Amino acid sequence: AIQLTQSPSSLSASVGDRVTITCRASQVISNYxxxxxxxxxxxxxxxxxxxxSLESGVPSRFSGSGSGTDFTLTISSLQxxxxxxYYCQLFNNDAYTFGQGTKLESK
Amino acid sequence: EVQMVESGxxxxxxxxxxxxSCAASGxxxxxxxxxxxxxxxxxxxxxxxxxxxxIDGETTDYGAPxxxxxxISRDDSKDKLYLQMxxxxxxxxxxxxxxxxxxxxxxxxxxxxxxxVSA
Numbered sequence: 001a002i003q004l005t006q007s008p009s010s011l012s013a014s015v016g017d018r019v020t021i022t023c024r025a026s027q028v029i030s031n032y033x034x035x036x037x038x039x040x041x042x043x044x045x046x047x048x049x050x051x052x053s054l055e056s057g058v059p060s061r062f063s064g065s066g067s068g069t070d071f072t073l074t075i076s077s078l079q080x081x082x083x084x085x086y087y088c089q090l091f092n093n094d095a096y097t098f099g100q101g102t103k104l105e106s107k
Numbered sequence: 108e109v110q111m112v113e114s115g116x117x118x119x120x121x122x123x124x125x126x127x128s129c130a131a132s133g134x135x136x137x138x139x140x141x142x143x144x145x146x147x148x149x150x151x152x153x154x155x156x157x158x159x160x161x162i163d164g165e166t167t168d169y170g171a172p173x174x175x176x177x178x179i180s181r182d183d184s185k186d187k188l189y190l191q192m193x194x195x196x197x198x199x200x201x202x203x204x205x206x207x208x209x210x211x212x213x214x215x216x217x218x219x220x221x222x223x224v225s226a
Contacts, residue, residue, distance in 0.1 A: 001171075032211035036152070043111075043204050043216025044144075044152065050210060087152050091211035094168045096142075096154035 002026050004088055006099035012107040019075040021102045023088035028068050032091035035064055035073045038101075039084045047086075048073065078104075109133040109215045111188075111205050116220030123195050127220060129188040129205030134215075137161060137183040140208035143190050145201035146219075153201075155179075156190065157208065172198075195224045 003026040013019050023033070035048040046055045048064035051071060061076040075082055083106050088099040115127040127143070140163070143155040156179040157168045167179050178191040188205050202221050206213035 034212035036213075038152070041218075043206070043218055044213075045216070046209065046212055046214045049212040049214075053210075055209075055214060089152075089154075089212065094157075095170060096144075096157075098152045098154065101151040 002029060002090060002092055002097060004090055004097055004099035006086075006088060006102045008102060009100065010103040010105065012105050013078055014107045015078055015080055017078045019078055019082075019104065021073045021086055021088075021104075023066075023071045023073070023099050025069045025071075025090065029090055029092060031067070033064075033066070033071050034089045034091070035062075036087045036089065037082075037084045038087060044087070109207070111207070111215065111217035113203060113205055113217045113220035116203065116222045118223045118225065119195055120226055121195060121197055121224055123224070124191070124193045125195065125222060127190040127192070127203055127205075127222070129190075129217060131186045131188065131205075131207075134207070136181075136186040141179075141181065141188045142206050142208055142213050143179060143188075143203055144206055144213065144216075145199075145203045147198070147201040150201075155203070158188070192222070195222075197224050200224045 005024045031051045033051045036044040038044040052064045085101045085103045090097045110132045112130045142157040158179045176194045180189045202219040204219045207215040
C-alpha cells in the first residue's frame with residue numbers, strides 16, 4: 001500500500017509567516033491528492049483537492065502544488081485562525097490514505 | 108446549509124457491536140456518495156468506509172482494518188447514513204465522522220461521535 005509521509009510533524013510559526021508543509025508518497029501517485037485542516041472538537045475542513053484546486057470558500061492564502069511523489073501545502077501569510085493540524089490524503093484503488101498530520105502551533 | 112450530525116457512539120466491550128447514525132440535511136442526500144472517517148485518541152485521521160449513491164449502485168468500499176467487521180449503509184428515505192460495527196476491538200476506539208464525498212476527497216464533515224471500546 002502507498003504510504004504518505006508528512007514533514008515536519010510539528011511546526012512553530014508566527015502570524016504573517018509563510019508556511020510550507022510537505023507530503024511525500026512512497027511511490028508515484030496520481031493527482032488525487034487533497035489537504036485538510038483539523039481543529040480540536042470539529043470535523044476536518046477540506047482545503048485543496050486534485051493537488052492544487054482550492055475548495056470553495058477557502059481563503060486564497062492556501063495553495064497546493066506538486067507531482068509524482070512530492071506535494072506541498074503553502075500558507076502564504078499565516079493568520080491566527082490557521083493554527084491547527086493539517087493532513088494530506090491520497091485517493092487510490094477505491095480507498096483513501098492520510099498522512100500522519102502536521103501540527104502547526106503559534107511561536 | 109449542509110449539515111451532518113452523527114450519533115450512536117458510546118462505551119462498548121471488546122467483541123461487542125454498535126451502530127452509528129449520521130443525519131444529513133441541506134443537500135440532496137440520495138445523490139451523494141458518503142464516507143466514514145475516524146480519529147483514535149492522539150492519532151491521525153483514518154478513512155473507514157464509503158458508499159456510493161443508489162443510482163451508482165450503492166456499492167461499498169472499506170479500509171483494511173475494518174473489512175469484514177464493519178458495514179456501511181444508507182436510508183435515502185430518511186437522509187441517514189449508518190455504520191454497523193461488529194467484533195469491536197480496543198483499537199476501534201475513536202471519534203467517528205461522517206462526510207460527503209467530493210472530488211477524490213471529503214468536502215463536508217460532521218462534528219463526530221465518540222466510540223470507546225473497553226472492558
